Amino acid sequence: MSDRMTKIQATMTPDATTAKCRYRFTAGPGAGRTRKPPAPRVVWLALLLLLVGCMDGLGGQPDRREEIVFWHFWGGRDRPIVSQIVEKFNASQDQYRVRAIAMPGSNLDLKFLLSVAGNDPPDLLNHDDPVVADWAHRGVLTPLADLASEEELDRLGTWLFPAASSLGTYDGRLYALCNGLDIRALYCNKTLLDEHGLALPKSIADLDTIAETIAPAGADFAGEQMGYLPHPRRLWSWGIAFGGSFTSADFQFKKNDPRSIITADAPQIVSALTWMAGYSRRYGPSRVAEFRSGEQALTGAVFPLLDQRRYAVVMDGQWRTRDIAAAEAIAVADGQSCDQFSVVPLPASPGGHEDAGWVNGNFFVVPSQARCKRGAWEFMKFWTGFDGSETHAATACAAGGWIPVSQRIVQEPAYQEALTRQPLLREFVRLARSPHQVPVPALPVASLYYQEVIRAAQEVMYRGAEPAAALKKAADNARQRLREEMADGP
């Protein structure tokens, strides 16, 4: 130990060559000798790096195709499908190559806007929030007319489902190409309904009967079962099913008064919210909140319809058909019986719309500062199946359980096969064609408007506010912001 200590003990000797107090560190037997300069190591390191660099270049022909930087938010079981689409596109191309970058879905808007503000946006973005109008209004997006020929745009107009077309349109121009629709409908546990002698809901009264039969008012249902329980954010769907519209038809926001453009306080929407609030009153807001917990917010939460039969009826999107199929497969593998499920459209109230609901979807946008716009357009067409790649698109939609944006894709054998495998998906595809599947209005304040309406519904359902007053307040806030946007101009 002491020998080792002697070797490593550093001695500090005053350096006689300098008058100032500087010291030279020496060690053990070699004390007093100056160390060799480290230059050779640096040279070796540089040579090594050079060699690695050269080897990289020797790996094959450099890829001279133009790169399309593509941001998307797809994760989980969808990501491999997205990777396959990108690989297929890259294999089919000798001009462009897509570099896909998966971004976290939350705050993708913020990341994108900061990249735009920093003048370094991606060439293509795939997103699903109601932001097209906001961004188009601010000049952030390239209109598709700048990318596609007039003839292509005409064909695209008839090729897309109406809902897919509205999702990408702002002020009469197409800014986004939708690549998948998200449709909501009512999932029903048919076995549970049969046990209670109930039929599938065909009217609002049927839905109320299901709720009242399975969970009578006043009963302590915590931890038990509910027939149906509307969620505040579903006002966007129920408002339309009740015959309402969140905006006046064919508005022109530069010409009309904001009061006539934003119509969240229309009587039909007030009626829808009043009906939804009836459920909160019936069971009590705190019990409703407690019962609802753990359904969406917690990571890994299962589809509530499958969670110990907590509900008989739940409103959700087409992606839940995969959960049901997976649960059925597990039950079959375990040799157990499984509940039977059905999907029905939202029942219309008297005077309301059939096959109605709120629709959103995934869409591509090309930033106005994008460097490879033509390449981005080619990739958008490839993914959506427009103009020649219908088979690829149908295969991808079938694999992901996505709703195509065109009837042409639906008719492809690959997708028809998927509909045979997953019959529940069929109802969603049918609804995608409905003219009453309506997105958030394409307004420069769409995001704010969307949140204001949800807040109003929460206020009514959780705090007991009066529906008409809460919706008027939400509408007024959105109108005020719209008025400011109109005054500012794009």
Place this chain on the structure above:
Amino acid sequence: MSRYQQRAGPTMISPWLIGLVVLTLYPFAASFYWSFCRYDLLSRPRWVGWQNYGRLARELAEGGTFARALGNTAYYAVTCVTLSVVVGIGLAVMLSWRVRGKAIYRTLCFVPAVIPTVAASVLWMWLLDPHQGLVNGALESVHAPGQGWFKSTSAAVWPASWPDDHQGRIFGSKDGLVLMSLWGIGNLLIIYLAALADIPHQLYEVARLDGAGRFRQFWHVTLPLLTPVVFFNVVMGLIHSVQAFTQIYIVSDGQGDPAEATLTLSLHLFLAAFQDLDMGYASAMAWVLLVFVLLVTVWLFRTSRHWVHGGG
């Protein structure tokens, strides 16, 4: 001082100086200017005078979103700071007792403070889940009513917020956040423990000679001598709780849910700036927040002479 040293000083601090100017002073000045503008991050700011401040005043008067955010922030800050002082001192005093395994207890109390906020928030979402959470499970096992926690708009210290059908279910989302903040109290504990160790033993001996029991020793010796540290922790705690963002963003689904019950000023500011692209309004809110914290801090300093031992 040699020329080398004259040059070396500024050179050495230049990274910090550049950081201060670019990352602090410029945003500080820019946000003040933007608070008088309409600015959406993408186009040039347009001067609108006092419009953003007027909007804040209007929302405050009409009980709008800003008023609710201010109320939520005040509730969270006051409850957090008060409870952190009480629990912090209580725990610190217990951890200073001479008992077996004292080091282990101290470590256990400090460990939560080093857990990343995001991980801790997700953990607490599970713990406080009204339906499946362990906390409600424990409450129900002793026949206490389960609470709504992050799914409820109720606030335990504010009876007006209790729902009509509460039946003892009065703890809501803000209380859940307060509970989370108390869990990470380890940093305060270290300060309190250091302050406790700094109290001269002679004072306790004198108190004992005068016949003081343990409570009187705590009340007349420990507590007064801790007040400078309490004052420091109150000021810092206030600033931290007003700035709290990450945990609130996570448990509230990024929107202040349910029904704006967890919409604090910092979250409202973030949403206004980056969701609604209303940077002018958000900047005005930031300045109001600064003034609010400044006024409370000044008030604390002014009152400190009455309650801080050696203060004033």
